[in-house]
Amino acid sequence: MAASADPLSLTFAALADPTRRALLALLAQGEATVNELAAPFDMRLPSISKHLKVLERAGLVVQTRHSQWRPRRLEAAPLGQAAGWLDEYRPFWEGSLDRMATYLDELQMNSKESSHDRSTRSARK
Incomplete structure (x- = not known):
């Protein structure tokens, strides 16, 4: 997707994939590392990382840092914007x-x- 795509388009594009929706559901339970997020899936880590990059580009996931640990967390604001658009x-x-x-x-x-x-x-x- 183009770098200049509007935030709503990025959100819906990110939500279009069931694996990314499942990752968001996991992150709704709390912060998690890439390894923890990958555990339930029959995928290699690079594939999970690619999905996370799409979610990060859409602003749905943020990488935090706690010493050596770099967990991801859900950023719900873009979901609220998508819900607002749908509510119209x-x-x-x-x-x-x-x-x-x-x-x-x-x-x-x-x-x-x-x-x-x-x-x-x-x-x-």
């Missing part, structure tokens, strides 16, 4: 879900009425 579309998708629920209710009601009409006609014969 909440009325649209909630409205869409409400309209779909209404439509499904109507279909179910029509189905029950048709079924009732068929059973009433059968009983008259």
Whole structure:
């Protein structure tokens, strides 16, 4: 991704990969070293490091330093910005879900009425 990409694009690009999302979930539990982060994955350390670099570029992960130990920690601000952007579309998708629920209710009601009409006609014969 281009170095001049906006922060929101970098955040969504970083979140697009399931391994990076899993790394963020681990970091949500607290700081961890690269070795600790790599433990649950069937990947080599250079691959995990590449994923961490993408997360760092997006501002989602920060490397700290405690003497010789260089753990990573979650930086949640970019997630808040992404959530804020998504919230702008909440009325649209909630409205869409409400309209779909209404439509499904109507279909179910029509189905029950048709079924009732068929059973009433059968009983008259």
